[in-house]
Amino acid sequence: MNAYLISGIGADYRLFTHIVLPPGYEVRHIHWIAPEKEESLPAYACRLAGQIDLKTPFILIGFSLGGIMATEIANRCHPVRTIIISSVPISSQLPPYYRHAHRLRLSKLVTPQVMKFFASAKFRLTMRRGNRKIMREVIRAGDNRFITWAMHAVLDWRNETIPGSLVHIHGAWDEIFPVRWTRPTFTIPKAGHNLVLRRAAEVNRLLREILPSGGQ
Secondary structure (H helix, E strand, O other), X not given: OEEEEEOOOOOOHHHHOOOOOOOOOEEEEEOOOOOOOOOOHHHHHHHHHHHOOOOOOEEEEEEOHHHHHHHHHHHHHOOOEEEEEOOOOOHHHOOHHHHHHHHOOHHHHOXXXXXXXXXXXXXXXXXXXXXXXXXXXXXXXXXXXXXXXXXXXXXXXXXXXXXXXEEEEEEOOOOOOOHXXXXXXXXXXXXXXXXXXXXXXXXXXXXXXXXXXXXO
Protein backbone atom coordinates (compact mmCIF):
# COMPACT_ATOMS: atom_id res chain seq x y z
CA MET A 1 0.00 0.00 0.00
CA ASN A 2 1.23 3.49 -0.78
CA ALA A 3 2.11 5.67 2.22
CA TYR A 4 2.30 9.37 1.40
CA LEU A 5 4.42 11.47 3.78
CA ILE A 6 4.03 15.26 4.08
CA SER A 7 6.72 17.28 5.89
CA GLY A 8 6.52 20.45 7.96
CA ILE A 9 6.65 24.13 7.02
CA GLY A 10 9.68 24.99 4.92
CA ALA A 11 10.94 21.40 5.19
CA ASP A 12 11.13 18.35 2.94
CA TYR A 13 11.41 14.56 2.90
CA ARG A 14 14.67 14.61 4.89
CA LEU A 15 12.70 15.17 8.09
CA PHE A 16 11.52 11.56 7.77
CA THR A 17 15.07 10.15 7.56
CA HIS A 18 14.59 8.01 10.70
CA ILE A 19 10.96 7.00 10.14
CA VAL A 20 10.52 3.32 9.24
CA LEU A 21 7.12 1.90 8.30
CA PRO A 22 6.13 -1.76 8.75
CA PRO A 23 6.67 -4.10 5.78
CA GLY A 24 4.18 -3.76 2.96
CA TYR A 25 4.11 0.05 2.70
CA GLU A 26 5.63 1.89 -0.24
CA VAL A 27 6.85 5.29 1.01
CA ARG A 28 6.15 8.20 -1.29
CA HIS A 29 6.92 11.80 -0.38
CA ILE A 30 4.56 14.61 -1.25
CA HIS A 31 6.54 17.67 -2.30
CA TRP A 32 5.47 21.24 -1.59
CA ILE A 33 4.36 23.24 -4.63
CA ALA A 34 4.28 27.00 -5.10
CA PRO A 35 1.07 28.51 -3.65
CA GLU A 36 -1.07 30.70 -5.84
CA LYS A 37 -1.70 34.32 -4.89
CA GLU A 38 -3.96 34.52 -1.79
CA GLU A 39 -4.66 30.78 -2.04
CA SER A 40 -6.46 29.26 0.94
CA LEU A 41 -5.06 26.27 2.78
CA PRO A 42 -7.92 23.93 1.67
CA ALA A 43 -7.48 24.98 -1.96
CA TYR A 44 -3.75 24.39 -1.73
CA ALA A 45 -4.31 20.95 -0.16
CA CYS A 46 -6.58 20.01 -3.08
CA ARG A 47 -3.80 20.80 -5.53
CA LEU A 48 -1.25 18.97 -3.37
CA ALA A 49 -3.46 15.87 -3.54
CA GLY A 50 -2.70 15.73 -7.26
CA GLN A 51 0.49 13.85 -6.30
CA ILE A 52 -1.57 10.95 -4.88
CA ASP A 53 -2.69 7.91 -6.87
CA LEU A 54 -6.35 7.86 -5.85
CA LYS A 55 -7.08 4.68 -7.79
CA THR A 56 -5.41 2.49 -5.16
CA PRO A 57 -5.78 2.42 -1.33
CA PHE A 58 -3.30 4.64 0.51
CA ILE A 59 -2.42 6.12 3.86
CA LEU A 60 -1.33 9.64 4.76
CA ILE A 61 1.29 10.63 7.34
CA GLY A 62 1.79 14.33 7.99
CA PHE A 63 4.15 16.14 10.33
CA SER A 64 3.30 19.62 11.72
CA LEU A 65 1.99 21.66 8.75
CA GLY A 66 1.97 18.39 6.83
CA GLY A 67 -0.50 17.04 9.38
CA ILE A 68 -2.87 19.91 8.73
CA MET A 69 -2.54 19.30 4.98
CA ALA A 70 -3.11 15.57 5.51
CA THR A 71 -6.32 16.34 7.38
CA GLU A 72 -7.62 18.54 4.57
CA ILE A 73 -6.70 15.96 1.94
CA ALA A 74 -8.24 13.12 3.98
CA ASN A 75 -11.57 14.95 4.27
CA ARG A 76 -11.78 14.90 0.48
CA CYS A 77 -9.87 11.81 -0.66
CA HIS A 78 -10.62 9.28 2.11
CA PRO A 79 -7.37 7.38 2.76
CA VAL A 80 -7.38 4.07 4.63
CA ARG A 81 -5.64 5.78 7.56
CA THR A 82 -4.48 9.32 8.32
CA ILE A 83 -1.70 9.81 10.86
CA ILE A 84 -0.74 13.28 12.01
CA ILE A 85 2.36 13.92 14.10
CA SER A 86 3.02 17.12 16.10
CA SER A 87 0.02 18.77 14.48
CA VAL A 88 -3.68 19.52 14.97
CA PRO A 89 -6.63 18.09 13.02
CA ILE A 90 -9.04 21.00 13.43
CA SER A 91 -8.53 24.74 13.53
CA SER A 92 -10.12 25.21 16.96
CA GLN A 93 -7.15 23.27 18.41
CA LEU A 94 -4.68 25.92 17.29
CA PRO A 95 -3.37 27.85 20.31
CA PRO A 96 -5.74 30.82 20.78
CA TYR A 97 -2.86 33.28 21.11
CA TYR A 98 -1.94 32.57 17.48
CA ARG A 99 -5.31 33.98 16.42
CA HIS A 100 -4.91 37.03 18.66
CA ALA A 101 -1.46 37.77 17.25
CA HIS A 102 -2.79 37.38 13.71
CA ARG A 103 -5.70 39.77 14.32
CA LEU A 104 -3.24 42.33 15.71
CA ARG A 105 -1.01 41.74 12.68
CA LEU A 106 1.85 40.76 14.97
CA SER A 107 2.41 37.70 12.79
CA LYS A 108 3.95 40.01 10.17
CA LEU A 109 6.89 40.54 12.51
CA VAL A 110 7.77 36.83 12.37
CA THR A 111 9.54 36.67 9.01
CA PRO A 112 10.96 33.49 7.46
CA GLN A 113 14.45 34.80 8.19
CA VAL A 114 13.60 35.18 11.89
CA MET A 115 12.10 31.70 11.98
CA LYS A 116 15.16 30.18 10.37
CA PHE A 117 17.55 32.00 12.71
CA PHE A 118 15.85 30.82 15.91
CA ALA A 119 15.28 27.32 14.56
CA SER A 120 18.95 26.99 13.63
CA ALA A 121 20.07 28.26 17.04
CA LYS A 122 17.75 25.88 18.87
CA PHE A 123 18.80 22.81 16.91
CA ARG A 124 22.50 23.59 17.31
CA LEU A 125 22.03 23.59 21.07
CA THR A 126 19.67 20.65 21.51
CA MET A 127 20.22 18.08 18.75
CA ARG A 128 22.73 15.33 18.16
CA ARG A 129 25.31 16.06 15.47
CA GLY A 130 23.72 13.88 12.76
CA ASN A 131 20.28 15.40 13.24
CA ARG A 132 21.76 18.92 13.39
CA LYS A 133 23.21 18.37 9.92
CA ILE A 134 19.84 17.26 8.55
CA MET A 135 18.03 20.23 10.09
CA ARG A 136 20.66 22.70 8.92
CA GLU A 137 20.26 21.51 5.34
CA VAL A 138 16.46 21.48 5.57
CA ILE A 139 16.28 25.00 7.05
CA ARG A 140 18.63 26.45 4.45
CA ALA A 141 16.59 24.90 1.63
CA GLY A 142 13.27 26.28 2.92
CA ASP A 143 11.56 28.61 0.45
CA ASN A 144 10.89 31.99 2.12
CA ARG A 145 7.88 32.77 -0.02
CA PHE A 146 6.26 29.46 0.81
CA ILE A 147 6.97 29.89 4.53
CA THR A 148 5.35 33.35 4.49
CA TRP A 149 2.27 32.04 2.71
CA ALA A 150 2.01 28.98 4.98
CA MET A 151 2.17 30.97 8.23
CA HIS A 152 -0.73 33.18 7.18
CA ALA A 153 -2.71 30.33 5.57
CA VAL A 154 -2.63 28.32 8.81
CA LEU A 155 -3.78 31.32 10.85
CA ASP A 156 -6.67 31.86 8.42
CA TRP A 157 -7.52 28.14 8.34
CA ARG A 158 -11.03 27.07 9.35
CA ASN A 159 -11.88 23.38 9.65
CA GLU A 160 -13.82 21.45 12.29
CA THR A 161 -14.15 18.11 10.46
CA ILE A 162 -11.93 15.29 11.72
CA PRO A 163 -11.50 12.64 9.03
CA GLY A 164 -12.34 9.04 9.78
CA SER A 165 -9.53 6.67 10.80
CA LEU A 166 -7.36 9.54 12.06
CA VAL A 167 -4.57 8.84 14.57
CA HIS A 168 -2.75 11.72 16.26
CA ILE A 169 0.75 11.39 17.79
CA HIS A 170 1.96 14.32 19.87
CA GLY A 171 4.73 15.32 22.24
CA ALA A 172 3.80 16.22 25.83
CA TRP A 173 6.16 19.22 25.65
CA ASP A 174 5.32 20.37 22.11
CA GLU A 175 6.24 24.05 21.94
CA ILE A 176 4.51 24.84 18.61
CA PHE A 177 1.15 23.17 19.22
CA PRO A 178 0.96 22.75 23.02
CA VAL A 179 -0.80 19.55 23.99
CA ARG A 180 -3.20 21.40 26.31
CA TRP A 181 -5.07 22.73 23.27
CA THR A 182 -5.41 19.47 21.34
CA ARG A 183 -6.59 15.87 21.87
CA PRO A 184 -3.95 13.39 20.64
CA THR A 185 -4.48 9.66 20.40
CA PHE A 186 -0.95 9.01 21.70
CA THR A 187 1.20 11.38 23.75
CA ILE A 188 4.95 10.81 24.03
CA PRO A 189 6.19 11.96 27.47
CA LYS A 190 8.86 14.67 27.73
CA ALA A 191 8.88 15.11 23.95
CA GLY A 192 8.89 18.40 22.05
CA HIS A 193 7.69 19.25 18.57
CA ASN A 194 10.22 17.54 16.34
CA LEU A 195 9.25 13.95 17.09
CA VAL A 196 10.16 12.56 13.68
CA LEU A 197 13.85 13.34 14.21
CA ARG A 198 14.36 13.44 17.96
CA ARG A 199 12.01 10.64 19.09
CA ALA A 200 11.84 8.56 15.92
CA ALA A 201 12.20 5.21 17.72
CA GLU A 202 9.05 5.86 19.75
CA VAL A 203 7.18 7.13 16.71
CA ASN A 204 8.20 4.02 14.76
CA ARG A 205 6.98 1.80 17.60
CA LEU A 206 3.58 3.52 17.51
CA LEU A 207 3.44 3.23 13.73
CA ARG A 208 3.96 -0.53 14.05
CA GLU A 209 0.98 -0.63 16.42
CA ILE A 210 -1.19 1.54 14.21
CA LEU A 211 -0.37 0.04 10.82
CA PRO A 212 -0.80 -3.69 10.12
CA SER A 213 2.16 -5.41 8.46
CA GLY A 214 1.70 -6.12 4.80
CA GLY A 215 -0.24 -2.93 4.21
CA GLN A 216 -3.57 -4.72 4.54
